[in-house]
Amino acid sequence: MSTPVTSSPILSVTSASKRFAGVRALEDVSIELHAGSVHALVGENGAGKSTLIKLITGVYQLDSGTVQLRGENVAFDSPRSAQRAGIATIYQEVHLAPQLSVARNFFLGREPTRLGSLDLKRMNREAGDALKRYGIAADVKRPLGELGLGIQQMVAIARAVETDASVVIMDEPTSSLEPREVDLLLELVAQLKAKDVAIVYVSHKLDEVFRACDTITVLRDGKLVSTGPTSELTRRQLISRMLGRDAAELEKDGRTKLAGHKTNIEGEPLLRAEHLNRRLILEDVSVVVRPGEVVGLAGLLGSGRSETAKAIFGALPLDSGEIEVGGKALTHQTPASRIRERVAMLPEDRKAEGIIPDMSIRDNIGLAALPQLTKAGLVSRKKVDDIVKTFMDRLRIKASGPNQKVSELSGGNQQKVLLARLLCLNPRVLLLDEPTRGIDVGAKAEVQALVAELAEKGMAVVLISSELEEVVEGSDTVVVLRDGAQLGRLVGDDISEDKIMDLIADAASERIEAAK
Amino acid sequence: MTAPTTKPQKTVAVAADHGGREAARARARSLTSLISRNGAVAVLILVVVLGALIVPSFGKPDNLRNVALAASFIGIIAAGMTFVIICGGIDLSVGSTYALATIISAMYAPRGSFIAVLYALLAAGLVGLIQGLIIARWRLPAFIVTLAGLTGVRGLVYFITNEGNDHPKIDGRLAFEALGTGSLATIGTPVWIMLVVFGIGWWALNRTPFGQSVQAVGGNQGAAELMGLPVKRTQTIVYVVSGLCAGLSGVLTTALSGGGQEARIGDAYELSAIAAVVIGGTLLSGGVGSMVGTLAGVLLLFVIQNLIVQGANLNSYVQQVVSGGFLLVVVILQAVLSRRAGTSET
Amino acid sequence: MTTLTATFKDRSAVAAWTREHGVYIALALLIVYNAIATPNFLKLDTVQLLFSQVPPVIIVALGMALVIGTGGVDLSVGSIMAIASAVLAKFVVGGTPIGLAMLYAVIAGLLVGVFNGLVVAFARVQPIVATLGVLVAGRGIALVITGGALVELFVPIFKDIRLGKFLGVPYVMIVAALLAAGVAFLVRRTAFGYRLLAIGGNRRASVLAGLPVRRTLIFVYAISGTLAAVAGVIATARLRASDPSYIGLLMELSAITAVVVGGTPLNGGRVRILGTVTGAILLQLLESTLVSHNAPDSVARMVEALIIIAAVYVQRPSRSSR
Secondary structure (H helix, E strand, O other), X not given: OOOOOOOOOOEEEXXXXXXXXXXXXXXXXXXXXXXXXXXXXXXXXXXXXXXXHHHHOOOOOOOEEEEEEOXXXXXXXXXXXXXXXXXXXXXXXXXXXXXXXXXXXXXXXXXXXXXXXXXXXXXXXXHHHHXXXXXXXXXXXXXXXXXXXXXXXXXXXXXXXOOOOOEEEEEOOOOOOOHHHHHHHHHHHHHHHHOOOEEEEEXXXXXXXXXXXXXXXXXXXXXXXXXXXXXHOOHHHHHXXXXXXXXXXXXXXXOOOOOOOXXXXXXXXXXXXXXXXXXXXXXXXXXXXXXXXXXXXXXXXXOOHXXXXXXXHOOOOOOEEEEEEOOXXXXXOOHHHHHHOOEEEEOOOHHHHHOXXXXXXXXXXXXXOHHHHEEOOEEOHHHHHHHHHHHHHHOOOXXXXXXXXXXXXXXXXXXXXXXXXXXXXXXXXXXXXXXXXXXXXXXXHHXXXXXXXXXXXXXXXXXXXXXXXXXXXXXXXXXXXXXXXXXXXXXXXXXXXXXXXXXXXXXXXXXXXXXX | OOOOOOOHHHHHHHHXXXXXXXXXXXXXXXXXXXXXXXXXXXXXXXXXXXHHHHOHHHHOHHXXXXXXXXXXXXXXXXXXXXXXXXXXXXXOOHHHHHHHHHHHHHHOHHHOHHHHHHHHHHHHHHHHHHHHHHHHHOOOOHHHHHXXXXXXXXXXXXXHOOOOOOOOEOOOXXXXXXHHHOEEOOEEHHHHHHHHHHHHHHHHHHHOHHHHHHHHHHHOHHHHHHOOOOHHHHHHHHHHHHHHHHHHHHHHHHHHHOEOOOXXXXXXXXXXXXXXXXXXXXXXXXXXXXXXXXXXXXXXXHHHHHHHHHHHOOOOHHHHHHHHHHHHHHHHHHHHHHHHOOOOOO | OHHHXXXXXXXXXXXXXXXXXXXXXXXXXXXXXXXXXOOOOOOHHHHHHHHHHOHHHHHHHHHHHHHHHOOOOOOOHHHHHHHHHHHHHHHHHOOOOHHXXXXXXXXXXXXXXXXXXXXXXXXXXXXXXXXHHHHHHHHHHHHHHHOOOOXXXXXXXXXXXXXXXXXXXXXHHHXXXXXXXXXXXXXXXXXXXHHHHHHHHOHHHHHHOOOOHHHHHHHHHHHHHHHXXXXXXXXXXXXXXXXXXXXXXXXXXXXXXXXXXXXXXXXXXXXXXXXXXXXXXXXXXXHHHXXXXXXXXXXXXXXXXXXXXXXXXXXOOOOOXX
């Protein structure tokens, strides 16, 4: 692990660890940031990138480990104190005040005043000048919210940079930028670099990482996978480090519990979702699943995998597309109508879209199946108890009892509760979005085994995972997505991590070509 | 089988379009904010002009002066409420605080105008400060804290008036009575004071760092924290501002009437003030709002009531039906319009 | 480190326990205090008086608890009481049999509730503003119905409502208890109750679980309106008149206070029926206790304010859950 920069780091994080409610978010991660160097931080969702950033910027406090700024230990208690120390952060979602003008946003929190009044003339002039320097042409008097998201993001960056920060952290700064704006941003990054600022660049867009960054640190599952100069890494290696696993880990955890591919699945498709289109989100995506088949959706973050599942489930409005279940065309685009057709979905964001935190395990499990468990409006306690007991046993949900609050459970057990909620619908089609994310190894294996078993029993399963290995080993067919469009379909023995990564990497490099 | 279909051109087009869509959305949003910001002013002008044409007695200067005078008390309270609501909170206690200031200023009138006004404003500001500190430091819901304020301060008012049996009156003439009874260019002083309050309010909201913080905190508290703004201080100050405004309004009431108020004075004023703020286009969700809108909102409420009394010769309680109905129409329109602009999801 | 976490756990356990049982302890303490310090407290008269005063608050608070359980609030309940009272007077004066007139009054409340629900569920107006509009307009409507005047009503059955007792318990208290049991049943045993709590707990997840979110919200506001109307009828009977400018005035505040003091969090997802009933009784008993000790009504209000703050303070979310 050699670094091109030999000077002492401006900021270094040593053995940082952080847990949330007992769940590991970050474990023993160390990084060093050097002046005039761009440090990429890459990894899938839940890899620990944002946790690491928030530990540096004082949003969270470390459980263990140290943060040193210019060789001195620091512990920021709030973003405010981190900013004062010269650490500026640009967050993924534009965290500014959209109703205020560009110039006002630019100076928010450090407004120049004259006789207690905002010096608007000076604000407008200086903000305009600064933006112009970075190549942003915008009327600084207009409300920020009236501008496109890209410009908003650029303003946020310019604002952060103008605070004379010595460390600038950019969390997915290009997620809402047009290609032209991306170029602009990368130029800005180069300017900062020339001014000897240390930059952290978080992104899942590999072309940008390779274009702009000097050092790449890969995080996976809260742990540091590798750190090293960009020049020593190929695109292919990087993807495999982000998605795959290394040999040591393979030996330790063993094979996944998924069944492997079945090549000849007979029968009429149970789910036929074709030509799904949603402006700017999905572009002609088709997923066809036969009974007993597991179709994996592979792709990087933001490739449209979750959106495809949501569209099939009726939770995302479509511009066009046909969805058939069991030969019946579904026109009503609502989750309730899908559930009536025995289509069930496990949402990606367990906390925001899955569990009802204040409710018990029992009530969480019974929720979606209420119509079946209810007679004349009354919920049959016996039926609920039976079904809850069945699934708690079958999925081995560890809890003090069915009446324990679901928010008190570990991530793995919460996930099992949600799976139980789906399974008591007796579904024909199962859409699983990241069924094993953020849960411990044991629970992971159980969930994987369950998926295989359910397919075996004739369900049609759509499986989404950011772990390529899981998709490869668990799927009979894999649909590869990028930027909401379908890159290809792999069947049976053609499915391999290599082939999927090749597809994604080819598309990525072609995109760079096109951009040039 | 394997059929990779790559289309890099398309991808770029999609990304480019992305910005276009955002811009379109932003345009729609700005249109909405234009309507909700200036809608109240436009409707006010329309109502006043039409009212004057249709109902002759409404347009008479005397009547208009009276409407403005009647509106000024709620108006000053609503000015403070605007700060609280833009900052993402709500203040239910203003009616009680108003009553407290009314009584205190009358009680201390024997000790001179200055003391009377000072004590009344101090008490009102203190009520705001305590509530603000509880809301900002303990992070308790503003609705409940100021509900407690409403109850507790009203209790205090009854307590200092001997369970509502004392009606402190001002004996003889005092300097501060001129605040209520005086007039300038034939228009009553309270109206001028209201205009000054709105002027200062507009300045504070749009031309000071504090005003920037208020808008940023109300728009997105988490973001304001991440930007390093003084969130807790801002949250505390807006309740002090609201308390002071309610106090000032109470002082003016005593000045106008010479005291002798019932302890239940100002009941439900918080509702009128909130209604005026909402009609003025300030969103209850925080972040967006305007002082001019609130001023127009207050005047609209009083003009409409006056028109009903003057013109239709209807019973006064029809005012309430119209006021409430008007509020409902406004908020439903706002909700529907903002949905159009794509600011809320299904 | 271990001791630190241990004390932390203890403290959060204490906090959790207080959160769960605070209102019952407070009521128990107040009763014990009264039993010792207030002469004649345990005489039935005091309790009787309490029982005849508190039912309207309990009944309105039950509906309010459901609305708050969905994360909303219903400010229109006091005005709905006034509307129900006015409708009742209108029909009684017009010669409609009293039973039917009462039914119409309750239906009027139901309709206003449905209107609230429609505005909240479909127009997606924030509950507080939507119901504020109805608060303002509703009382006006009630006044329009009665022509703005107080209408005295001489209906024999009102005496029964006022004074009637079964085994020493006033009828109205029995009605309140039955309604409380009914609402508790609704929350705990019916699919509707499940949905209500799920929507308040996590609206997005409820949509994805296929729940009929809008329909449920409309039902909730309809129930709140209906219960407020029932309270309006009772208040009319006690007054022996319909006085729309007075009936139900500030009832929304009393009801919200009872619900909050009873331990139902304002942000939704939980409803505590027994807590709400206890909260209403606690506040009423507090007032009568202070009055019987010659403390004026004003002090009672100030103490009530402190209790409200204390109630939300013990319920405040702990910092450890992010």
